[in-house]
Amino acid sequence: MKKQPKYEIIKDQDRCDTCRACEFQCANGVYHYDAEKKKMIIDSLSCVNCQRCVEYCHQNALKIIANRNEYHHGYWQMEDMQEIYQQAEHGGMLLSSMGNDKAYPKYFDHLLINASQVTNPSIDPLREPMEVRTFLGKRTHHITRDTNGNIQIKVHPHLHLKTPILFAGMSLGAISYPAHQALLEAAKALGTFYNCGEGGLPKAFYSDKDSIIVQVASGRFGVDPTYLKHSAAIEIKIGQGAKPGIGGHLPSRKNSALIADTRMIEEGSEAISPAPHHDIYSIEDLRQLVNSLKEATQYEKPIIVKVAAVHNIAAICSGIARSGADIIYIDGMRGGSGAVPTRIRDHVGIPLELALASVDQTLREEGIREDVSIIAAGGIRNSADVLKAIALGADAVAIGTAALIAMGCHMCCDCTKGNCNWGIATQKDALVKRLHVEQAKRQLIHLIQAWTLELKEMMGGMGICSIEALRGNRMMLRGIHLQEEELRILQVKHAGSR
Amino acid sequence: MKEGEFRIPSGCAIAALIHKDKHRENGERITQAMQMMHERSNGLGGGFAAYGIYPEHKNEYALHLFYDTLQCKDACEAYLSHHWNILHEEEIPTKPHSQIKDAPLIWRYFIESVEHDENKMTETMFYVNTSITGAYIFSCGKNMGVFKGVGYPEDLAEFYCLNQYQAYTWIAHGRYPTNTPGWWAGAHPFGMLDFALVHNGEISSYDANRRYIEMFDYPCSLLTDTEVITYELDFLMRKHQLSFVECADILAAPFWDEIDQMRPDKKRYYTMLRRNLGSMLINGPFSIILGFQDGVGAMNDRLKLRSLMIGEQASCVYMASEESAIRKMSPQLNRLFSLKAQEAYVVTYEEDAK
Numbered sequence: 001m002k003k004q005p006k007y008e009i010i011k012d013q014d015r016c017d018t019c020r021a022c023e024f025q026c027a028n029g030v031y032h033y034d035a036e037k038k039k040m041i042i043d044s045l046s047c048v049n050c051q052r053c054v055e056y057c058h059q060n061a062l063k064i065i066a067n068r069n070e071y072h073h074g075y076w077q078m079e080d081m082q083e084i085y086q087q088a089e090h091g092g093m094l095l096s097s098m099g100n101d102k103a104y105p106k107y108f109d110h111l112l113i114n115a116s117q118v119t120n121p122s123i124d125p126l127r128e129p130m131e132v133r134t135f136l137g138k139r140t141h142h143i144t145r146d147t148n149g150n151i152q153i154k155v156h157p158h159l160h161l162k163t164p165i166l167f168a169g170m171s172l173g174a175i176s177y178p179a180h181q182a183l184l185e186a187a188k189a190l191g192t193f194y195n196c197g198e199g200g201l202p203k204a205f206y207s208d209k210d211s212i213i214v215q216v217a218s219g220r221f222g223v224d225p226t227y228l229k230h231s232a233a234i235e236i237k238i239g240q241g242a243k244p245g246i247g248g249h250l251p252s253r254k255n256s257a258l259i260a261d262t263r264m265i266e267e268g269s270e271a272i273s274p275a276p277h278h279d280i281y282s283i284e285d286l287r288q289l290v291n292s293l294k295e296a297t298q299y300e301k302p303i304i305v306k307v308a309a310v311h312n313i314a315a316i317c318s319g320i321a322r323s324g325a326d327i328i329y330i331d332g333m334r335g336g337s338g339a340v341p342t343r344i345r346d347h348v349g350i351p352l353e354l355a356l357a358s359v360d361q362t363l364r365e366e367g368i369r370e371d372v373s374i375i376a377a378g379g380i381r382n383s384a385d386v387l388k389a390i391a392l393g394a395d396a397v398a399i400g401t402a403a404l405i406a407m408g409c410h411m412c413c414d415c416t417k418g419n420c421n422w423g424i425a426t427q428k429d430a431l432v433k434r435l436h437v438e439q440a441k442r443q444l445i446h447l448i449q450a451w452t453l454e455l456k457e458m459m460g461g462m463g464i465c466s467i468e469a470l471r472g473n474r475m476m477l478r479g480i481h482l483q484e485e486e487l488r489i490l491q492v493k494h495a496g497s498r
Numbered sequence: 499m500k501e502g503e504f505r506i507p508s509g510c511a512i513a514a515l516i517h518k519d520k521h522r523e524n525g526e527r528i529t530q531a532m533q534m535m536h537e538r539s540n541g542l543g544g545g546f547a548a549y550g551i552y553p554e555h556k557n558e559y560a561l562h563l564f565y566d567t568l569q570c571k572d573a574c575e576a577y578l579s580h581h582w583n584i585l586h587e588e589e590i591p592t593k594p595h596s597q598i599k600d601a602p603l604i605w606r607y608f609i610e611s612v613e614h615d616e617n618k619m620t621e622t623m624f625y626v627n628t629s630i631t632g633a634y635i636f637s638c639g640k641n642m643g644v645f646k647g648v649g650y651p652e653d654l655a656e657f658y659c660l661n662q663y664q665a666y667t668w669i670a671h672g673r674y675p676t677n678t679p680g681w682w683a684g685a686h687p688f689g690m691l692d693f694a695l696v697h698n699g700e701i702s703s704y705d706a707n708r709r710y711i712e713m714f715d716y717p718c719s720l721l722t723d724t725e726v727i728t729y730e731l732d733f734l735m736r737k738h739q740l741s742f743v744e745c746a747d748i749l750a751a752p753f754w755d756e757i758d759q760m761r762p763d764k765k766r767y768y769t770m771l772r773r774n775l776g777s778m779l780i781n782g783p784f785s786i787i788l789g790f791q792d793g794v795g796a797m798n799d800r801l802k803l804r805s806l807m808i809g810e811q812a813s814c815v816y817m818a819s820e821e822s823a824i825r826k827m828s829p830q831l832n833r834l835f836s837l838k839a840q841e842a843y844v845v846t847y848e849e850d851a852k
Contacts, residue, residue: 116702119509119700120699120700120701120702120782120783120803121783121803123801128801129753129754129755131753131754133754135773135776139773139774139775139776139777140774141714141738141774141775143738143740150767151740151744151767151770151771152770153770153771153774153775154774155769155770155773155774158773364709364712364713367713367714369713370710370713370777462702463702463781463782463783464702464703464781464782465781465800465801466703466776466779466781468706468772468776468777468779469702469703469706469707469779469780469781469782470706471706471777472705472706472709472710472777473702473703473704473705473706473709474705474709475505475704475705476702476705497504498504498505
């Protein structure tokens with residue numbers, strides 16, 4: 001069966017001056033200049049639509065569009081048939097990257113934000129303090145008094161964020177070293193946290209431990225006491241929104257000397273993250289790991305447990321809250337991944353908004369909401385999503401995909417091949433060099449600063465001047481185009497209702 | 499529709515008159531103060547709390563109840579007598595008033611109290627108010643009582659014959675709700691045990707506060723700011739023995755920018771409170787007056803978005819949304835000031851006060 005290209009490359013011959021930038025920029029070999037014919041040969045079959053050539057075409061001569069060729073069956077769509085042809089030929093699992101792109105409801109887009117009018121004043125962030133300082137960890141109302149009669153409340157280990165947005169864990173291997181450098185540098189400048197993901201922590205980063213969250217995932221890559229020590233918090237990664245129930249696999253070809261050293265494995269070996277943690281087959285096992293990590297770090301650091309949003313998420317999080325963990329990280333089905341079986345990415349898990357609403361409500365009904373903070377992640381696209389997530393019950397959000405986009409990612413979702421033309425999801429030296437740390441860092445800083453400004457503006461509009469007064473404040477949201485059951489789960493009223 | 503079915507923002511007038519020496523007076527002066535602020539109410543709710551009015555029953559719970567029907571009265575009385583020892587019961591005397599319409603049946607009960615039965619009383623209050631349709635306990639303190647309803651405060655004062663009651667502290671409220679609920683129990687003050695709270699403003703943190711305090715078995719059935727603020731104060735003052743000033747440090751906490759510049763011990767104190775009890779922080783405009791057993795407290799929001807004036811004259815303290823109301827009660831004052839943002843002001847009764 002002939003493979004159909006997904007994209008067509010349209011080149012404006014009148015504009016093209018054959019500078020060959022497209023050819024030099026494309027690591028997928030789409031462009032080839034035939035010197036004899038003085039003509040650019042285009043192989044659109046290799047195109048992944050990363051837009052690198054379009055951006056670098058100084059003549060604006062290029063466009064990439066979806067293949068206009070059509071199969072004409074109402075039920076069997078072209079994509080369905082292409083996938084069948086592919087599997088019929090190779091017999092393997094289909095792989096994708098990044099997050100679920102299917103047309104499931106985007107609940108964030110069905111939530112509207114409140115503002116003050118007459119009965120109470122909006123607050124102008126330019127004139128009044130607008131507080132977004134966030135602490136993540138356990139809170140307690142257990143109040144005692146010392147011998148002098150002064151109030152004493154235990155302050156548990158907290159992560160202190162200047163803005164309620166963190167960077168999500170992405171491993172060295174999934175993304176490049178300069179991408180990690182940019183994320184860390186940006187987190188330091190912003191007063192938030194970089195998360196090294198499951199691929200270990202480069203030793204060069206050790207000096208910045210106060211801005212680092214380290215991950216303990218099922219592969220335990222790079223985990224030793226020194227690693228745990230060089231962090232502000234430790235994240236146990238149970239699952240990931242893009243691939244709940246599934247482990248990971250960094251192919252040998254990506255396992256360079258740096259990655260091998262950071263992961264503490266053999267160079268060129270296959271790096272497999274098992275689907276489950278083989279020391280956690282039940283909730284009581286999680287409790288032991290949480291306590292072991294606390295013991296290993298003198299109870300000085302909050303422990304985060306990251307789980308994918310799945311059907312039973314509320315009960316799962318209730319169990320985690322009772323495991324001694326300080327922070328629950330809920331990753332919704334739009335969350336990204338460097339490589340994921342397509343069927344898993346597109347069909348497993350539930351939307352973040354519903355999971356978050358359900359978890360927050362359940363923990364409150366059980367009276368244990370304050371025992372943990374909640375980080376919401378998986379598809380946070382802008383500051384309005386941040387605000388809505390917090391109003392639904394999150395303490396903070398984490399961004400992975402949005403951070404990659406800020407660094408230049410164009411969402412071609414072809415990370416698995418390792419040919420990222422933007423120098424992000426690749427380990428090839430020539431491509432990695434394309435990502436300039438300073439520039440990427442600046443863009444990340446700008447993005448978070450801009451979102452924080454917008455967040456403050458929206459908070460002021462609704463008469464809120466401290467982020468804790470927004471947390472779980474669902475009356476500040478109204479649903480639009482939602483069914484009764486969806487409103488019930490989200491616990492918001494429909495727009496227009498009193 | 500009534501309170502509890504949807505949320506109703508309200509503007510208000512609030513006032514208080516306190517005799518620190520527990521000298522008692524009738525409700526005339528506080529009524530005049532409320533009349534002075536007539537324009538701050540719209541006739542859809544008003545009320546008074548009076549402390550020291552039942553000296554002959556001072557160790558008993560004084561329950562004030564609204565009944566929509568005789569049936570719910572029977573049901574409620576059956577419930578009360580099953581759980582408590584009712585020592586005395588009577589209809590609360592009222593005088594027909596041309597401006598006061600659709601009054602429910604209004605009864606009071608004096609109930610025997612034994613040690614440490616406060617939680618049992620709040621449970622009774624929550625049960626009756628949420629489970630016996632048509633019955634509503636709107637006051638359940640000792641030697642104090644709330645009188646409220648739908649109407650202007652000055653008309654309700656006449657309706658309830660408040661000139662017949664002698665109290666050492668009067669707290670009053672005139673309401674400007676933004677619709678017409680016309681439900682008597684929805685008027686203020688909000689009473690719970692010895693607490694009576696009046697509030698002016700509309701808080702923006704309502705649902706964050708509500709969903710926090712509901713974790714500790716305070717069902718917010720009225721969906722009003724006054725209710726949720728009272729529960730927060732009950733949680734902190736009664737259950738955790740915090741002072742009113744310490745409550746203000748939580749409900750109207752200083753901004754982080756201010757905390758960052760404080761000396762180490764203060765910084766530690768406020769940081770500890772905000773990092774642990776931030777969910778009780780109130781945002782948006784509010785001025786509140788809270789009556790409790792040992793005195794009266796007043797508190798303003800963090801940005802000073804609502805007015806609250808305080809006047810002092812001899813052993814009397816006056817509080818009101820407007821100076822005019824204070825001057826009406828006492829033209830002469832030793833001191834008059836506007837309560838500052840975040841600040842708590844507390845009046846405690848003199849130790850030798852009877």
